[in-house]
Amino acid sequence: MVSRAAPPFSREALLAVLDTVMDPEVPVLSVVELGIVRDVSGGEESVTVTVTPTYSGCPAMRVIEQDIEAALRAHGVEQVDVKTSYSPAWTTDWISAEAREKLRAYGIAPPGAADHDAPVAIGRRRPAVRCPYCNSVQTKMQSEFGATACKAIHVCEQCRQPFEEFKAI
Amino acid sequence: MALDTFEYLIRLGDDRLVLGHRLSEWCGHAPILEEDIALANIALDLIGQANLLFTLAGDAEGAGRDADALAYLRDSLDFRNVLLVELPNGDFAVTIARQFFFSVFAMLQAEALMKSADKDLAGVAEKMHKESRYHVRHSGEWMLKLGDGTEESHTRLQDAVNELWRYTGELFVSDDVERRLVQQKVAVDSSAIEARWREQVNEVLGRAGIQPPEVKWMQRGGRAGQHTEHLSHMLAEMQILQRQHPGASW
Numbered sequence: 001m002v003s004r005a006a007p008p009f010s011r012e013a014l015l016a017v018l019d020t021v022m023d024p025e026v027p028v029l030s031v032v033e034l035g036i037v038r039d040v041s042g043g044e045e046s047v048t049v050t051v052t053p054t055y056s057g058c059p060a061m062r063v064i065e066q067d068i069e070a071a072l073r074a075h076g077v078e079q080v081d082v083k084t085s086y087s088p089a090w091t092t093d094w095i096s097a098e099a100r101e102k103l104r105a106y107g108i109a110p111p112g113a114a115d116h117d118a119p120v121a122i123g124r125r126r127p128a129v130r131c132p133y134c135n136s137v138q139t140k141m142q143s144e145f146g147a148t149a150c151k152a153i154h155v156c157e158q159c160r161q162p163f164e165e166f167k168a169i
Numbered sequence: 170m171a172l173d174t175f176e177y178l179i180r181l182g183d184d185r186l187v188l189g190h191r192l193s194e195w196c197g198h199a200p201i202l203e204e205d206i207a208l209a210n211i212a213l214d215l216i217g218q219a220n221l222l223f224t225l226a227g228d229a230e231g232a233g234r235d236a237d238a239l240a241y242l243r244d245s246l247d248f249r250n251v252l253l254v255e256l257p258n259g260d261f262a263v264t265i266a267r268q269f270f271f272s273v274f275a276m277l278q279a280e281a282l283m284k285s286a287d288k289d290l291a292g293v294a295e296k297m298h299k300e301s302r303y304h305v306r307h308s309g310e311w312m313l314k315l316g317d318g319t320e321e322s323h324t325r326l327q328d329a330v331n332e333l334w335r336y337t338g339e340l341f342v343s344d345d346v347e348r349r350l351v352q353q354k355v356a357v358d359s360s361a362i363e364a365r366w367r368e369q370v371n372e373v374l375g376r377a378g379i380q381p382p383e384v385k386w387m388q389r390g391g392r393a394g395q396h397t398e399h400l401s402h403m404l405a406e407m408q409i410l411q412r413q414h415p416g417a418s419w
Contacts, residue, residue: 053217053296055213055214055217055296055300056214056217056218056220056221056293056296056297056300057213057214057215057216057217057218057220058217059213085292086221086289086292086293086295086296087288087291087292087295088295089292089295089296089298089299090296091299116298116299116302120276120302120305120306120309121306122305122306122309122310122312122313122373123309123310123313123376142203143203143204143206143207144207144303144306144307145203145206145207145210145211145307146206147206149210149213149214153203167303169299169300169303
């Protein structure tokens with residue numbers, strides 16, 4: 001877990017601890033891989049973690065903060081402060097290629113590139129999302145909103161499997 | 170200055186809290202399951218945004234009120250939302266038209282607020298902007314489907330647009346509080362949003378085959394605390410838990 005010779009309360013070691021905290025809604029990705037953790041600093045006595053929410057109303061944020069605190073305490077940190085920052089706003093572009101592959105393997109289509117500047121396309125066909133199970137692009141969006149704010153629902157016409165897509169935002 | 174900022178943040182927060190609560194009333198009642206989930210998700214976004222804005226408002230006020238106190242322990246006279254968002258849900262067409270009108274406004278407003286001199290507000294605006302783009306797309310798609318759907322859905326949407334149109338003018342009314350904050354580059358001049366709002370809304374109405382109503386008289390009052398009777402009824406339900414059991418937590 002803690003890599004080779006890194007001192008146990010170095011930034012690198014603390015990030016490694018946080019990399020074991022999984023997102024409760026997407027349990028294959030850690031809060032570091034998702035880009036929710038923006039910064040970590042401090043030492044054995046106290047550590048400050050800066051996080052940014054995915055969506056304003058994401059109900060998982062409080063659980064994530066508690067999990068972060070618990071993981072650092074278990075690592076031996078005495079005082080943990082979790083701060084929230086809103087700018088720059090979280091974007092799915094921060095999810096690495098490796099993490100995207102984990103999403104796909106878990107059955108969630110990874111997000112495409114986020115585009116915040118183009119006018120909102122209403123009633124225009126959007127490119128089909130590739131099925132994470134059979135790789136087909138013969139898929140249809142069922143709903144822009146899924147079981148959590150960050151996901152949309154699609155169905156694959158090739159393998160008949162409904163699947164979720166991590167929305168680009 | 171701090172009081173102007175408080176007032177402004179409360180306006181932004183109240184628009185979102187009240188509309189978020191209205192949308193949540195659809196939970197378990199929407200016409201199809203996907204739509205039930207969509208409306209609940211948008212409600213969650215809006216209530217989450219209100220939570221952030223109220224937290225900033227409480228800090229600006231400096232009287233120790235947190236987001237819960239501002240949401241649950243104010244009376245309708247203290248609410249500063251536009252009348253549009255407090256109107257009852259009506260049928261699905263009314264809910265969608267109201268959502269589309271507000272979402273386009275909210276998107277343009279958030280886009281401009283991203284440049285606010287208040288860095289905290291600018292950060293929250295950045296989040297609101299991304300989310301409002303999804304909301305515009307969701308309600309915009311439904312405007313086309315209903316307007317260009319069956320005779321029944323077309324009639325209902327035209328009726329909804331006719332009914333709600335007189336409440337859209339208030340979105341663009343500027344006042345002294347706003348003007349002072351605009352000078353300090355904290356706020357957005359609401360009246361400056363109107364032209365782009367009209368352009369985007371009329372474009373979708375045109376594609377949906379819906380006639381823009383020729384209403385000259387515009388209702389207003391919400392920003393000054395003069396609300397329809399609907400808001401009090403809504404707040405009675407929304408606030409009852411904290412009113413009866415102050416400080417209750419899960």
